[in-house]
Amino acid sequence: MARLALLLRLARRSVLRNRRRTLIILVAISVALWAMIFFAALTRGWENDVVHNAIFTLTGHLQVHAPGYRDDPSVDHSMKPPNATVAQLLAGTEVAAWGTRVRVPAVVMSEHDTAGVTLVGIDPAAERGLSFIADAVHTGRYLDSPDDRGILIGRALADRLGTGVGKRVVVMSQAADHSVADRGFRVVGLFEGDREATEMAYVFVGRRTAMTMLKLGSRVSELAVMLRDRRQLPAFLARLRTAASGLDVQPWTTLEPMAQAMVALGQAWIWMFFVVMYVAMAFGLVNTMLMAVMERTREFGMLQALGMRPRLILIQVVFESCFLLAAGAAAGIGLAAGTLSLLHGGINLSILAQGAEMWGMGKVIYPAAAVVDVIGATALVVVLGVFSSLYPAWRAARRVPIEAITRN
């Protein structure tokens, strides 16, 4: 115990003695940790954005379809609306929102041009909290009810078709009896998507209007569900699969494999960055500690001559790097916390949005520090930092430097 106190005192004072070197090491450690945390937060922010985008672009946390719909999303693969058991599950507390939709391929025509789109018949009230569309109307109005006779199209599509609010478009698709279904709609609103691709891909009409147009009777294409907490997904999925037997029940991870892959990529990316930063930092730390140890050869020799066991010398040097690492880590975390709180409002990427869209990103990225990343980065820096200081420590303790203490 007395020895421990001595070692701690020696270590603390030695660290404080050479202020310049201590400062250099502290800066290196804290900047490395700051970069690790900040980069991880950026990546997590991007991941969240990708997932959020995927989920809110009509996917929800999970969906139910008729078997075969995912391969051929046509009127042929429609299903009955939710039965009593399913309805009971949907009324449960873990469900935040749910809605049924008609969703089929269609062609939309203006007087100028034609475009292939996905026609989505929605229950406008049910989409609140379930998808982006309820909050995405840019000009004009949102749909009022499943019976609304208007159509909502994307801003980019409106540009392409040379149409706008108040103008008429014709939508053509295949009806349930395989006849051609076509119908004129008045454009009541233009919506804005996080990505331009979304604005080009979907047009929205009232669900019952679509059911009538496509002669679907009471049948729909899909049921989308949003849970209050993404972590409840596996349990809820299992129950819904039992309740909706014979139907195809899938989580967003299956429905949006790209988003899922990007999350995995982000994770790998974070750890790669961590390792690179750590190696750079450890290299600096080992070098500086080695220098510090060489400079003090005489001091360590004297301690050994006085009868300090090599093991204690080793521990003293390791303590020194512990102090440096602890202080550096605290500073790094502090720096990262400061930076992240400054960027709380998100980083605007609109200049890069064209390129960013390719990566599934929206126009603003919100850095999100994950506790697991902060702990992971800190542990990596501190634990492996201590580990890498064993080499300089061993150099200091390995033998009594007789020449250094007996010659002048």
Next chain:
Amino acid sequence: MTDIVACHDLSKTYRPDHLAVDALTDIELTIAEGEFASLVGPSGSGKTTLLNLIGGLDTPTAGEVYLRGQRVDTLAPGELADLRLNHVGFVFQAYNLIPVLTARENVELVMELQGLGTADRARLSRDILHEVGLEGLGDRRPAELSGGQQQRVAVARAIVSHPAVVLADEPTANLDSQTASSLLELMRELNQRHGITFIISTHDPMVMEFARRRVMLRDGRIVDDTVAA
């Protein structure tokens, strides 16, 4: 009288593989408890080497070293460290002190490593600093002390836990003659008062006046060993 130090057939060759240097050859030497011995001889004659072997800092090429009857040259590094901690006090020519510790802490260092309690350490270090004439300077760092004061702290540290022997390798070489003489005076007083054995290597003729026994080395061999009347 018991022998505190005994060397038999002691030899040390540096770099035995190429350009070998025979620093010591067939040394036979015993030092009795309570002796105040000087080790003299020209530069390169092997004084430092001999002290290092006796104190367990280095290991001989051949021969045996005994300290208080215990064989030293066959000990493992950790055991040697313990031997130095408990039975040997070293005083080197300069820079004896740990720069980040105060004079008092330097004196207490050995006791701290031995596991002595705070109160005992404080009492012993206060007494010994007083005895070597450094009262009031205990809280200074080495850099804030003169060369002579630093050497006194080193002597205080070397004797504070009553080692079997104090090995001083040219302790006065960096001091002016007046400071050197008062340091030697101090060491002899401590030798007489506490009965601690001293072996002091030196070029300095003054040391020879202080020491009753004088061991002279040349080219790694003992060429003279006299005890003054």
